[in-house]
Amino acid sequence: MKNKDIHPPRLAEKILLWYCGHAVIEDLLGDSQELFYRDLEHMRPWRARMNYWKHILSLLVSYSVERRKKKAAYHYLSSGTFSPAMFKNYLTIAARNLIKHKFFTILNVLGLAIGMSISLLLIAMLSFLWTYDNFHENKDRIYRVITKVDDQRKLREFATAPNVLADKLHNEMTGIDAVVRINKLSGNIVVGASEIPIHGYFVDDNFLEVFSFPLVKGNRSKPFASQNSVLITPKAAAKLFRDADPVGKVIELTGVGPLEISGLLQDIPKNSHMQFEILLPYQKWITLEQNSATVVEGDLWPYRKSYTYLLLPGTSVIDKVEQFLNQIPKSFYTMKENYSVWFELQALMDIAPGPDLNNQIGPDWGYAPLAIFTLLTLLILLPACFNYANISISRALNRMKEIGLRKTMGGQRSQIFTQFITETVIITLIALFFSYYIFVMVRGEFLSMIVGADSLDLSPTLITISCFVLFALLVGFVAGFIPAVYFSKLNPIEALKSKPIGKGIAKLNFRKVLIVFQFALSLGFIMGVVVVLNQYRYSLNYDFGFDQENIIDVELQGVDPQPFKNEFSKLSPIQSLSMSSGIIGTSSGQNTWLKAEAEDSIEVAQMFVDDKYISNMVLELLAGENFIDDPVSKNHVIINEVFLKSLQLPDAAAAINKTYTVDGNKEITIIGVVKDFHYADLQTPIQSFFFRYDPTQFNFANVKVVSDDMSSTLSAMESSWDKVAGGKKFMARFFDDEIKEAYSVYFSMIKICGFLGLLAISISCLGLLGMVVFTVENRMKEVGVRKVMGATAWSITVVLSRDFVKLMIIAAVIAIPIAYVFFEKLYLETQQFYHINIGIVEIAITLFIMLFLGLSTILSQTIRASRVNPVETLRYE
Amino acid sequence: MKGYIGEFEELVLLTIASLQDQAYGISIKESIDARTNRTISLGALHSTISRLEEKRYLKSWLGEPTQERGGRRKRYFEITHEGKVALHHMKALRDDLWKLSKATLSLSK
Numbered sequence: 001m002k003n004k005d006i007h008p009p010r011l012a013e014k015i016l017l018w019y020c021g022h023a024v025i026e027d028l029l030g031d032s033q034e035l036f037y038r039d040l041e042h043m044r045p046w047r048a049r050m051n052y053w054k055h056i057l058s059l060l061v062s063y064s065v066e067r068r069k070k071k072a073a074y075h076y077l078s079s080g081t082f083s084p085a086m087f088k089n090y091l092t093i094a095a096r097n098l099i100k101h102k103f104f105t106i107l108n109v110l111g112l113a114i115g116m117s118i119s120l121l122l123i124a125m126l127s128f129l130w131t132y133d134n135f136h137e138n139k140d141r142i143y144r145v146i147t148k149v150d151d152q153r154k155l156r157e158f159a160t161a162p163n164v165l166a167d168k169l170h171n172e173m174t175g176i177d178a179v180v181r182i183n184k185l186s187g188n189i190v191v192g193a194s195e196i197p198i199h200g201y202f203v204d205d206n207f208l209e210v211f212s213f214p215l216v217k218g219n220r221s222k223p224f225a226s227q228n229s230v231l232i233t234p235k236a237a238a239k240l241f242r243d244a245d246p247v248g249k250v251i252e253l254t255g256v257g258p259l260e261i262s263g264l265l266q267d268i269p270k271n272s273h274m275q276f277e278i279l280l281p282y283q284k285w286i287t288l289e290q291n292s293a294t295v296v297e298g299d300l301w302p303y304r305k306s307y308t309y310l311l312l313p314g315t316s317v318i319d320k321v322e323q324f325l326n327q328i329p330k331s332f333y334t335m336k337e338n339y340s341v342w343f344e345l346q347a348l349m350d351i352a353p354g355p356d357l358n359n360q361i362g363p364d365w366g367y368a369p370l371a372i373f374t375l376l377t378l379l380i381l382l383p384a385c386f387n388y389a390n391i392s393i394s395r396a397l398n399r400m401k402e403i404g405l406r407k408t409m410g411g412q413r414s415q416i417f418t419q420f421i422t423e424t425v426i427i428t429l430i431a432l433f434f435s436y437y438i439f440v441m442v443r444g445e446f447l448s449m450i451v452g453a454d455s456l457d458l459s460p461t462l463i464t465i466s467c468f469v470l471f472a473l474l475v476g477f478v479a480g481f482i483p484a485v486y487f488s489k490l491n492p493i494e495a496l497k498s499k500p501i502g503k504g505i506a507k508l509n510f511r512k513v514l515i516v517f518q519f520a521l522s523l524g525f526i527m528g529v530v531v532v533l534n535q536y537r538y539s540l541n542y543d544f545g546f547d548q549e550n551i552i553d554v555e556l557q558g559v560d561p562q563p564f565k566n567e568f569s570k571l572s573p574i575q576s577l578s579m580s581s582g583i584i585g586t587s588s589g590q591n592t593w594l595k596a597e598a599e600d601s602i603e604v605a606q607m608f609v610d611d612k613y614i615s616n617m618v619l620e621l622l623a624g625e626n627f628i629d630d631p632v633s634k635n636h637v638i639i640n641e642v643f644l645k646s647l648q649l650p651d652a653a654a655a656i657n658k659t660y661t662v663d664g665n666k667e668i669t670i671i672g673v674v675k676d677f678h679y680a681d682l683q684t685p686i687q688s689f690f691f692r693y694d695p696t697q698f699n700f701a702n703v704k705v706v707s708d709d710m711s712s713t714l715s716a717m718e719s720s721w722d723k724v725a726g727g728k729k730f731m732a733r734f735f736d737d738e739i740k741e742a743y744s745v746y747f748s749m750i751k752i753c754g755f756l757g758l759l760a761i762s763i764s765c766l767g768l769l770g771m772v773v774f775t776v777e778n779r780m781k782e783v784g785v786r787k788v789m790g791a792t793a794w795s796i797t798v799v800l801s802r803d804f805v806k807l808m809i810i811a812a813v814i815a816i817p818i819a820y821v822f823f824e825k826l827y828l829e830t831q832q833f834y835h836i837n838i839g840i841v842e843i844a845i846t847l848f849i850m851l852f853l854g855l856s857t858i859l860s861q862t863i864r865a866s867r868v869n870p871v872e873t874l875r876y877e
Numbered sequence: 878m879k880g881y882i883g884e885f886e887e888l889v890l891l892t893i894a895s896l897q898d899q900a901y902g903i904s905i906k907e908s909i910d911a912r913t914n915r916t917i918s919l920g921a922l923h924s925t926i927s928r929l930e931e932k933r934y935l936k937s938w939l940g941e942p943t944q945e946r947g948g949r950r951k952r953y954f955e956i957t958h959e960g961k962v963a964l965h966h967m968k969a970l971r972d973d974l975w976k977l978s979k980a981t982l983s984l985s986k
Contacts, residue, residue, distance in 0.1 A: 027939065030949030031902035031919055037945055038903070058920025064927040065920075 008036040009049050012056040020065055023072040028059055086415065087422070093402075094423040104395065104770065108388050108427050111766040113434035114759050115384020116475060120439040121446055122377045123467050124458045129365055131271045132352045137212045138311055141177070142348035143318070145308040145325065146357060150340045159357040161343060163306040165325060173324050178311035180204045180211075183285050184361065185278075189240060190252040196239055198253070200230075200278035201361075202285035210311045211274070217247050218263020224281040229262035236277035237264065256280070256288065270457045273352040275362045307361050310345070318345050363455035380759050383518045385479035387767035388424065390511050392483035394774045403487055404495030416488035424480025425473055432472040442755070449748045515771065515807045518764035519850060520815035525757030527819045527846040529750055531838060535828065536746040538836045540739070544585045545677025547618035551735035552714075553583055554701040554721070557728050561610075561698050567720045573707035574717075578616040579698040581608035583735070584679045586742035602646055604662075604688040605679060608697035614638070614674065616702055623652035624672030633693035638672040640679075643688035668692070681742055682834040702735070761850070765857045768804065772858050776800060776865045783865055784873035796866035801858045808854045812847055819846075882934070882963055888913070889925050890934060890964055893954050901940070901951040926954065934960030 013029060032055050039048035059065055098105045133139060145161040166181045183202040188195035208220045215223070216234070223231055230251065237246035246261050253259055259280070268275055312318065325343040346354070356366030403416060443458050460468075556564065561579050568577055584607065611627040613619075622641070627633040639647075639655065649655045652673040659669050670690075679689050707713040714732070721730040776783075783796055791799075820838055828835040836842075882890065892908050893900040906922055909915075929935045940951040956964075975982070 026949050027902065027952035028919070028923060030943075030946035030951060031906075031923075033949065034903050034946045035906070035919070055919040058918035059923065060920070062920035062924040062927075064923035067927045067931070 006040060006045050006048075008033055008052045012053050016056050016060060016065075019060055020069060021072065023065065023068040025059075025065065025068060028064070032056060032059070087418075090419045090422040091426070093419070094426050097423065098426070101395075101398075103773065104391060105427070107766055107770050108391060109431045109434065111384050111387045111763055112428055112431035112475065112479065113438065114762050114766075115381045115387075116428075116431060116435040116472070117438035117442065118756070118759060119377050119381050119471065119475075120435055120468060121443070121458070122373060123471055124439070124443075124460065124464050125373075125456065126370075127461075127464045127467050128271060128457055129353045129370075132365070133271065133273055133348055135212060135269060135271070136348065138210060139348055141312050141314070142210060143310045143312055143321075143345040144348065144351065145310065146344050146346050148342050148344065157355065157357045158359050159346075159351075159361060160306060160359045161308045163308070165328065165343065166306070166308040168328055169308070169310065169321070169324070173321065175313065175317050176310055176321065177313055178206050178210050180207050180309040180311070181282050182207070182274075182307040182309065182361065183282065183305055184307075185256075185280060185285075187256060188254045190254060191240060195254065198236060198277050200276045200280060201274070202280045202282045204282045207279065210309065213268065213272075214266040216264040216266055218265075223263055223279070224283075225260075225262045227281055227284045227287065228257070228259050229281060230259040231263040231265050231279040232261050233265045233267050233277050235267050237261075256284070270455050272455075273360075273362045273365075275455060309348075321345060376756060379521060380756065380763070381475070383514070383521065383760070383767070384763050385475060386514050387518075387763060387770065388427070388479040389482040390514055390767060391770040391774070392420075392424075392480075393486055394511065394771060396483075396487065397778075399487065400490070400495045403490050404492045407490070407492035407495065413488045416490075417484045420484035420487050421477060421480045424484070425476030428472045428476035428479065429469075432468060436468065445751070445755075449751055511771065512807055515764070515768060515804075516811045516814065518760070518767055519808050519811035519854065520818075522757060522761040522764045523812060523815040523846060523850050524819045524822070525753055525760050526849050527816075527823060527842070528753035529757055530842050530845050530849075531823045531828070531836070532746050532749045532753060534836050534842060535832060536743055536750070539682050539743045539746070539834075542678070542682060542834065544739075545619070545675065546584060547616075548585070548736045548739055550705055551616075552703045552705055552717075552732050553735055553738060554703060554717070555731040556699055556701060557725070557731065559725050559728065561695055561701070563724045564701060564721075567724050568701070568703065568717065571713070571716055571720060573705050573713045575704045575706050576612060576616045577704070578612035578702045579610040579695070580613055580700050580702055581694075581697040583700060583738055584617070584677070585739050586681060602688060604643060604690060606690055606692055607679065608694045609691050610693065610695065610698070613691070613702070616704055619677055620675040622673045622675055624656045624670070626672060627691075627693040635666075635668055636671040637668050637690040637692050638674055639670055639690040640674055640686070640688070641676045642686050643690060644673060646688050678834075683832050685833040703732075761853055765853055768854060768857050769861070772800075772804060772861045775803075776861050780865065780868070780873045783868065784870040787870040788874070793863075793866040797859065797862045800862040800865060801855075804858045805855070808851060812850065816843055816847070882929075882932075882967060886925055886929055887964070887967055889922070890929065890956060890960055893935065894956050894964070898953070898955075900954045905954070929960070932959075932963075933957060934963055 013032075016025065016029065032052060035055060036048055036052045039051050043051070136142060144159065145165055147158040147161050149156045149158065163181055163183075166179050169176060170179045181202075181204050185200045185202055187198060189198050205222060205224060208215060208223055215231075218231060223229075230253075232246055232251075240246065240251065241249060247264055248261065250258050250260050265279070310321065312321070322343065322345055352363070353365040353367060353370055356364070356368055403411075406416060406419075447456060447458065556579075565577060565579075568574055609627070611629045611633070614621060614626055621638075624638070627636060627638070641652075644652060644655055647655065647658075649658070655670045655673055657669060657671075659667055662668055674691070676686050678686060680686075703717070705713055717732065718730045779800065783800070786796055786799070820843070824838050828838070888909060889905065892905050892912075896904055896908060902919065902922065905926075906917060906919065909917060909922075926935065930937065934957055935954050936957050937952050937954045940953050942948045942950050
């Protein structure tokens, strides 16, 4: 043969041989080579080589090779088909294994149950949010106009839109089925002497035609008989009229006037992004607006109050509507430079959960908090899954013989894999039971912690339950994947020799990394609790710059201050009494704008007080004088030091008698300067502030009481109250209690952090326990030998514990700086203006808690092991 | 329908039958290439052969090593009884349809 010295490409042949492994492919290679030499007879060598490559590649992916490989890998009796009998066998083996190794079963079930519990909360929440607004018949056709404002510094998005747009759309645009204008209302309903707060909307007449809120009584297409009609929900009606039929009754709404109930709605389902108790005609709002004629400055075209919903015939017109909307601003806005506004349409189903918008109409379900919650859930769930993988692999030795035998008898890789996945799924399903129990226990607490809980229903439905089961299956797969792959890869010869595979070090590293990660995470959560707890204590003991002892704040509820003062001054335990519009130290009060001549306005916080207030609160007057009990004081203010600086005045004395303009047109004169104090809570810095005098603004009486018998004093105060208040309830609270309550937000933080920390640390400790128990069991002989050679129980404990303690120390070294930066820089410095600094003490406490829990886990096993009589362990050698 | 064979499978089976005791990879490939005027890849051919083996329409044995194949043996293929039945079945089906549509399929006008 003439072409004898030309060979087919070796590499291609090698690749095929390598790929096929043990499979017999002699004939295939022979065919390829024969073809190559035939090609050579009528082709150039490179073409023939190309062809050879082509054929080898086609063989590589061919069914033929696949089948031969499969055949070569297993015994000729082995079957790759799935049979119910095998599945039954898996179940039996799994059940036997679970029962035999009770300790590890409990460990695994507990760990997974804890890890899954918070995920169940998330699933229940998400599956409920999934149903949001799906009861509307027109749900796919309803859109909302949203506003985007870019002032070059920040892009802000609003759920609201100027009501002008609605009019324009209604009058000038064709092809829109309906335009619904909505304005928010929150007011009080007058019932006898008291007032009940109520939330509702002013809506257009077609509201109920667009939105499918069921109506019990009334007319859907014409719900409001007149401008003074109102629709009400049974819940609100029950508050007002108990069981009586509300239709036809008249209610008095503060700021609006008397309204006649013309219809009864059904209670608004929780999964609606609109939540209201009453509906009023939009016409009423227009009338009210015309009468009050308040135009807020800087808000030329108010877009922060009104909502516009559209009913479109289909998605095709969206672009047209958006184009139309965005043509309007140019003609309407004579805005400042660098200020752009545009409008978009948002589909009803994208509202909740949806992007984070300002001024939401109802409960806010933004993506961001959901994402954070999901992340936290994964941080808890994944370690639990890895724990399972970890414990399973470390116990591989016990299962080696079984797997070796299975493989020798023709068990295929996929079958071993299925077996271990089945086993894990059984465990996760058992864990789901316990997890569900935890879920039911913490559900109420969880709801009380989150904002918008009223619009969330976590009671299980068929859908959530099936989601739970699906989730458990998924977790089973995720947790079981690594051990299943590991076991199915075992070589039967080595497995039957019960020799762990040589990759031990790599695997061990993985386990170590896992334990380090888990403890680092736990440490973070523990630190969170410690830091927040300290911040809470710090806030309570903080020197606010005023007196908070022995002061009782009485809510005036509209009672005239003068007779109140007269009546209360008669009581002997009352030392002094002052009036104020708010309570300092609890929250940021109302702000106003102050204008000096030829200068920009300054934003300033204000509070209205009387002449006694400063002395009553033990505030220090640096210069000037106090208010006097006379209407002339209405034009006087007393400012704080920060304000002094922002007015750029050299010292306190210079400020006296300076005149400025507030509230647009009111002239005021500074008559005094007080030392800085914390008028707001500690989350906000002290800024410009002034006291003003106006008896009509007083909401609280601040009563300083010195008394040995507080309860009799309180009842004396109550009887005095009854004389002046005309049947209103006496509402008094201790000032320091109110301050404490203002910081109760920390308790939610502590609860969340504490709960997550508890979960994280339990999972880490369970994982650690599994590892320690396993290691100790495997080293019992070594312990026996050591004892025989004279080692003390203590030195054995140290030997056994050393490795694990090392891991915890590594975890601490990694986690402490990260947690420090996170809490110090990201939480305290951004969220809390006046805050503690995380110091040695906080870190030490955190470290101590973690080490204590970790060490008790380790020592519980190692001490016991070190005490075992060597005779027990060495008996069988 | 049990024992259904595809167009290419039928082609391979018939080619193997026509080659009698000389049916191995290359001869089958070249015969098909020549008759159908197309070039099939070895992978595609062997995949089909494997499937036919799986359906028990083919059996195979290894021949003697030859020099032009680098000392590698050939794998010879032969149609089994089941294979013959399947082919007959296909033919009967076709004949039936041909008989019925003789008038329409006639090429002469």
